[in-house]
Amino acid sequence: MIKGIIFDLGNTLIHFTGNWDSINRIGTEAMADWFLKKKRIKLDNPALIDAFLTARAADRETAYQTHTEVLAIHSLKTALKKIDAPPSALAHPVVEAAIKIYFEPEEAAWQPYPDALATLKQLHAQGYRLGLYSNATDDPFVQRLVNRCGFRPWLSPTFSSAGCGWRKPKPEGFNLIAQRWGLPPQDIVIIGDTLHADILGAQHAGMLSILVTMDEPAANADNGHIQPTATAGSLFEIPELIKQL
Secondary structure, three states: OOOEEEEOOEOOOEEEOOOHHHHHHHHHHHHHHHHHHOOOOOOOHHHHHHHHHHHHHHHHHHHHHHOEOOOHHHHHHHHHHHOOOOHHHHOHHHHHHHHHHHHHHHHHHEEEOOOHHHHHHHHHHOOOEEEEEEOOOOHHHHHHHHHHOOOHHHOOOEEEHHHHOEOOOOOHHHHHHHHHHOOOHHHEEEEEOOHHHHHHHHHHHOOEEEEEOOOOOHHHHHOOOOOOOEEEOOHHHHHHHHHOO
């Protein structure tokens, strides 16, 4: 019998409404401007933009290959060092604030699915333990999204790879939630949109899985050997589907 449900966040409870490349650059440019306008730190903005975007791409690939998260803050520090930024730009509180600026356009582009909140409320009312584990390069970013979308009362804990270090499909993050709940793996189902992260992670953790297909990534087509326990075309289907597992 299922007693706990661990959700993914992006393209599972929320969906992206913008153009990724455009928003990524807008956020990077806003961050570069912020150093001068708000902190009075003069930098070579074009050089910082190019260095940061390059570092982000390299760090994402490293994280994907190693299944160990590389923080956005690390990418920014790498870029600042590459352009010989002054020490004041590398101070941790400054870098933290700058990364928040970078994520603001992306944060605004993520919106909850229309049935997300109602589904969480229904599942909570039915007595399930609900949690979240998201692959992400900044934990405060994930926590702000959870708050803005109104998910906080229904999800506990809300973990990210940025906060814990492990990227899905590593099972450690899922196991950590199971331990916190005091539930065996077989009593937990993982819900997510990616075969290579969410569904494979569920298999590694000995948990059941539901693949949601509202915005299923093209990469799923390359993982035909990874099979979810069940598939859902909307969050609205989840409560009834879980009863059948």
